[in-house]
Amino acid sequence: MPLDLIKEVEGVQIVLVILPNETYSNSIMEIAKLLSNKFDSICYVTMNKLYDGLIKNLENNKVNINKFCFIDTITKTADPNFKGAKNCRRISSPSNLTEISLSIGQELKTRKPKCILYDSLSTMLFYKEDQIVTQFVHSLISKLRLTDCITLFTALEGDTEKQMIQNLGMLVDKIIHYK
Amino acid sequence: MVKLTNLQKDALREVENIGSGNAATALSEMFGTETKISLSHLSVIHIKHASKKIKKHKGIIVALYAPLRGDFSGNTISVFFSKKDAFTVADLLLNRKIGTTRFMGMEEQRALKKMGDALSNAYTSSLSKFLKLKIKQLPQRITTIFGESIEDLVFKDFGDKKIHSLLLKTHFTIGSVNIKGEFALIAFLKSVNVLLKAIEKKLKKK
Numbered sequence: 001m002p003l004d005l006i007k008e009v010e011g012v013q014i015v016l017v018i019l020p021n022e023t024y025s026n027s028i029m030e031i032a033k034l035l036s037n038k039f040d041s042i043c044y045v046t047m048n049k050l051y052d053g054l055i056k057n058l059e060n061n062k063v064n065i066n067k068f069c070f071i072d073t074i075t076k077t078a079d080p081n082f083k084g085a086k087n088c089r090r091i092s093s094p095s096n097l098t099e100i101s102l103s104i105g106q107e108l109k110t111r112k113p114k115c116i117l118y119d120s121l122s123t124m125l126f127y128k129e130d131q132i133v134t135q136f137v138h139s140l141i142s143k144l145r146l147t148d149c150i151t152l153f154t155a156l157e158g159d160t161e162k163q164m165i166q167n168l169g170m171l172v173d174k175i176i177h178y179k
Numbered sequence: 180m181v182k183l184t185n186l187q188k189d190a191l192r193e194v195e196n197i198g199s200g201n202a203a204t205a206l207s208e209m210f211g212t213e214t215k216i217s218l219s220h221l222s223v224i225h226i227k228h229a230s231k232k233i234k235k236h237k238g239i240i241v242a243l244y245a246p247l248r249g250d251f252s253g254n255t256i257s258v259f260f261s262k263k264d265a266f267t268v269a270d271l272l273l274n275r276k277i278g279t280t281r282f283m284g285m286e287e288q289r290a291l292k293k294m295g296d297a298l299s300n301a302y303t304s305s306l307s308k309f310l311k312l313k314i315k316q317l318p319q320r321i322t323t324i325f326g327e328s329i330e331d332l333v334f335k336d337f338g339d340k341k342i343h344s345l346l347l348k349t350h351f352t353i354g355s356v357n358i359k360g361e362f363a364l365i366a367f368l369k370s371v372n373v374l375l376k377a378i379e380k381k382l383k384k385k
Contacts, residue, residue, distance in 0.1 A: 021238045025327040048239060048324050053331025077322040078244055078332055094323070122239060126262050126323050129282050156239065 003178060005034050009150055012173035014141055016165075017154045019120075019178050024156060027178050028119060029061040031152070035115050036067045039150075043113040045071040045104070047094040047123035050078060051085065069111050071103045074123075095127035097136045104140065108147055116144070120154040121165065130164040137164075141171050183223060183375075190378040194309050195221055195302075195347055202301035202351070202362070209297060210271050212355040216362075220348040223371055226334060229346045236326030241265040241283075243295030244332060245319045247303060250312040250373050253344070253366035255299040256333055257351075262323070264358045265291060277356065283321070292319040298362050302347065310377035333365060345371045 009015055019027045028049075035042050046054055051072045058065050065087075073091040075082045084090040089103045107113060124133045137153070144151050153172070155165050169175055183191070199216040206214035220232050241264075243257040259265040266280040272290035273280075280287055296319055303314045324332060345366040352359050366374065 024237070025325055049328050050324065050331045053328050056331075074322060074324065078242075078320055078324075080320070123323050126239070126241075126283055158238070 003176070005031060005176070005178070006038050008174070008176050009152070013150055014144060014172045014174075015150070015152045016121075016168055016172045016175045017152050017178050018157055018160060018175065019154055020157045023179075025057075028154065029057060029063070031154075031178070032058060032068075032117060033061055033063045035117060035152075036063050039114040040067055041111060041113045041115070042068050043071065043104070043107045043111070043116045044068050045073065045100070045116065045118045047073050047120055049074065049119075051075045051082070051088055069107060069113065071100065071107065073100060093127065094123050097128070097132070101136070101140060101143075105143065108143075108149060113149055116149055116151040118151060118153045120156065121168070122154075122156040122159045125159060125162060125164060130162060134164045134167050137168055138171060186382055187375060187378050190310075190381060191221060191345075191374075194305050195349075197305035197309060198302035198347075199349060201305060202298050202349075205297040205301055206294065206351065206353070209294060210353055210355075212271075212353060214354060215352045217350050217352075218348075219350055219361075220346055222346060223375075224344060224346050226344055229334075229344050229365065232346060232348060236260050236329075238326055239323050240326045240329065241291075242322050242324060242329065242332060243291060243298075243319050244322060245295060245299050246317045247299075247314055247364075247366075248317065249315040250377075251303075251306060251314045251366060251370040253364065253370055254333060255295075255302065255316075255362070255364045256329075257295045257298050258329070258361045258363075259358070260326075260360065264360070267356050267358060268294065268353070271353070271356065288321050291321055295319040295321075298351070299364075302362075302364050306374075310374065310381060312373065312377055333363065344368065345374060 070088040072088050073094040076090055076092050091099045159165055195218055203214055203216045241259040245255050247253045267277055269280040269287040269290050270277050299316055303316055306312055307314050347364040349362050351362060
């Protein structure tokens with residue numbers, strides 16, 4: 001029986017979603033669609049899909065992109081001239097933790113999203129050591145707990161043995177293995 | 180697919196041969212171990228088909244990407260199929276014990292970019308010298324993307340235009356650590372025409 005993600009996140013605020021490598025791309029689109037059916041305002045933090053491609057993917061999957069705002073941490077690594085878009089904040093790199101934190105804070109203040117899809121911790125672990133990412137996520141979670149926004153952090157199944165993911169397991173309200 | 184004459188194909192293969200030879204030598208010296216380069220695809224092909232020729236690896240890949248400008252515009256892209264492979268390459272390049280690198284800091288990124296430069300330069304210099312083309316390579320960029328999104332990166336400068344491109348794709352294998360990766364050189368239509376004209380000019384001289 002397929003997992004009912006929306007039911008799973010009811011009554012919780014911070015969730016870690018573990019995605020299988022093989023189905024990651026489809027799974028993340030399914031999750032975005034489910035969230036857009038449930039929430040009117042979603043902030044999508046992307047770390048491994050370029051903005052244009054992400055928008056195209058969402059549209060192809062009939063996801064209402066008008067409900068989304070984006071914090072794009074990856075496009076500028078490939079294209080320093082990327083200008084962003086009206087609904088998109090550009091970050092220089094997934095390793096720029098200060099910019100990411102500030103941008104999320106600004107979105108929480110201005111657009112007040114009801115949900116954040118943070119995709120993904122696995123990419124952050126490529127650029128920064130475990131301990132730094134753990135501290136960052138710990139601080140981010142503390143900030144998020146002061147809001148009424150639900151946050152889904154994603155990580156790839158292959159990274160579940162990483163210390164950071166194991167530590168995070170203790171900080172979140174729920175861990176969901178998305179199949 | 181654009182039908183090339185046998186002579187044009189031969190000339191393109193010659194450029195690729197010189198490039199592969201240069202790349203293998205440069206990387207072998209860089210790594211201190213034999214690096215093999217083998218051609219997997221070379222043609223002038225419609226963008227739509229070219230994107231299908233780029234392997235869509237499942238999982239996060241590490242890509243080194245450099246735009247090309249001048250007489251010949253396009254992109255080069257070098258791909259590692261796992262984060263672990265990229266870390267191992269960084270260890271090799273920084274003369275560290277394999278397994279030391281655990282994340283891609285600035286020093287590791289610089290080392291990998293040098294490798295990307297060596298690969299790109301090998302092919303662009305063979306194009307420049309053999310066909311007398313002026314090619315400017317912009318700085319390497321390193322990015323991590325989900326493998327299935329690689330076409331967004333490779334073809335991002337092409338827009339949605341239904342155009343042809345030159346696709347040169349090779350595999351590289353770094354001997355002692357058995358790391359496999361892919362390198363691709365993709366040219367815009369205008370550059371394909373410039374390239375074919377340069378080949379014609381070269382052939383007329385012979």
